[in-house]
Amino acid sequence: MDAAIIIGSASLATLGREGLPFFTSTADVSESLTLVGPLLVLGWIASIVLAGGYARSVFDAGPDEYKRVVRASFIAAGLIGVGCFMAKYSLSRGFFLLIFAIGIPALVLGRVVLRRAVYAARRRGALLHRVVIAGSPSHVDEIAHVFRRESWLGYQVIGALTPAHDVETETGTGIPVLGNCDEATSVVLTAEADIVFFANGALTSSTQLRRIAWELEGKDVQVVVAPSVSDVSGERLRMRPVGGLPLVHIDPPRATDAARWGKRLFDLIGSTVLIAALSPVFFIAALSVKLHDRGPVLFRQSRVGKGGDCFSCLKFRSMVTDAEAQLARLATEGSADSVLFKMREDPRVTAPGRWLRRFSIDELPQLVNVFRGEMSLVGPRPPLPSEVERYVGDTGRRLHVRPGLTGLWQVSGRSDLSWDETVRLDLYYVDNWSMLQDLVILSRTVRAVFGSRGAY
Known part of the structure; x- marks a missing residue:
């Protein structure tokens, strides 16, 4: 080629x-x-x-x-x-x-x-690598979950190796146990695996891993060690061998970098240019909303921004004027999960609201929020105060940066995502921010919007 x-x-x-x-x-x-x-x-x-x-x-x-x-x-x-x-x-x-x-x-x-x-x-199930994961059952399941989620990697988990004291025939998620970690070489060769992953709990000493690598020499089997590090970008990882130990250094999270003046300047210039360029779209959208039912053009909703400060988030109104009053009745009918309320066929959506939502035009007024410094072009999804009240654990880290008009959640499926997956993507963004990543997300947003995936 x-x-x-x-x-x-x-x-x-x-x-x-x-x-x-x-x-x-x-x-x-x-x-x-x-x-x-x-x-x-x-x-x-x-x-x-x-x-x-x-x-x-x-x-x-x-x-x-x-x-x-x-x-x-x-x-x-x-x-x-x-x-x-x-x-x-x-x-x-x-x-x-x-x-x-x-x-x-x-x-x-x-x-x-x-x-x-x-x-x-x-x-589609082609060009797959046959994978055996060695480690404690919980770590095997954790790695297997990542492989299932990122199917493009092509890792097909065919079995697990667990410590000798574990007598279960399969892990918690149903992965068959092919043997214990002491039998790694024979099991991997018998199963005709292409890759063997060693997770936490698989090895009792570094000598054991070295001996397995010797035994698999020339067998066309890759040996991979999976450290207990997940959702950390490659830019934050540095390998530094010291005294024969392959040490993995992890740079600090970048939430502070995502709040500095460089990103704010980018947001200010970007929002100004986009407001000017999309002014005809603003006019057409506002006119269609107004002519439909003579109600207000904009919908203002309180959202939580950086540091927990609330602001008035702007949208073109895509629902009937009493949409908030109907929310309690519909909450039991929609596909709401632990925090978010989402309904694929929401009866409150108006006729112009459907096409506004399909192409995310209803969110364009948030460019004004970006210009005012309440939001960013790219960032975590802006949450409702009621959602923030139900945050548990590490979810509050989403509030360390300005919420975004778009983000990893937008280009990864929007409303099709579960709550846990949305949080995972937002936390990944907060901890691994970079200007290059922002540019990639903005470019992917165009494809996600025109594809209308998860837009309802």
């Missing part, structure tokens, strides 16, 4: 150099590529190989694969430029600029497309 992309980029760069009007001098690039073309393709591929761009460990998860491809491409560009200079070979500078300007993004895009295809295949 990479070779085809590079050859295609070279062809486009050749056509561009010979045909684009801003290149003043003419050049016959095709003739000069007879010699340097094959070397360019092979050299570029070799750079990606040496940079580890084809390593199995980086193929299907995380940004490391993309970083290696980009880094290798710049190295290839430097080597080709220096090589042509040293050999006094006349390679068109316009062609040189175009091929890398086209080729580098194309290589990354090709990897993205391939990764998406693999994810889709795994969700």
Whole structure:
């Protein structure tokens, strides 16, 4: 795939150099590529190989694969430029600029497309890794839950290994126990597993893990140690071997960073631009709400913001004017869980309210809340005071940052999510905030809105 992309980029760069009007001098690039073309393709591929761009460990998860491809491409560009200079070979500078300007993004895009295809295949049950998890039953179930939730990883749990003192035939969630941890090598080979995960409670000493790794050497079985760390982004983890111990250092949570002036400046500029750009949508939405039943255009509701301070959250009214009065009656009929009230076919929603909700247009007035500093463009879901009163445990950490017009909850299913899943996503955002993550969430929001998933 990479070779085809590079050859295609070279062809486009050749056509561009010979045909684009801003290149003043003419050049016959095709003739000069007879010699340097094959070397360019092979050299570029070799750079990606040496940079580890084809390593199995980086193929299907995380940004490391993309970083290696980009880094290798710049190295290839430097080597080709220096090589042509040293050999006094006349390679068109316009062609040189175009091929890398086209080729580098194309290589990354090709990897993205391939990764998406693999994810889709795994969700359909193909290209799966057979996995055995070793550890105490509770930790086995915890890891297995993550694998089921993140089905794109392709981890198919076929069984568990538990400590010798555990005599149960399956874990609490029904994963069959194939044996105890002391029999790890024989059980993994018999079960024809591709990966064995060692969680807490699996090993009695580091010597035991080292011996298992020796026994599985050359057996095409990956050995993975799963520390008791979850919902922590890779940017906060650093591996630092000390005295033969692979220590995992965890940087502090980033809730403080998510409340600093840089994010506030981004919100201020972003909300101003969006209000100006979407002003026609504001007008059409307001007009449709007003003409429907002559009621108020905006719906104001008290929500809890950063630090527990309440503010008036603005929305285009999408329900009948007495919607709040009907809430108590409908609460017993809706699909409410422990904290949230959600109803897929809510009879209070008006005709214009349906399309306003479908494309999340009803939430656009919250851009005014963002401009005023009460909300952020990206953040946790803004809760009701009644919801905050029922918070237990760590849920209150959601209030350490400004609530968001969109967030991980928005791009992950919105109302289709359970309460526990919504809290998990919000806490992950609070602890692992980064500006890059905000930009990714904003880009994913557009797809989530037009897909209308979970919008009701």
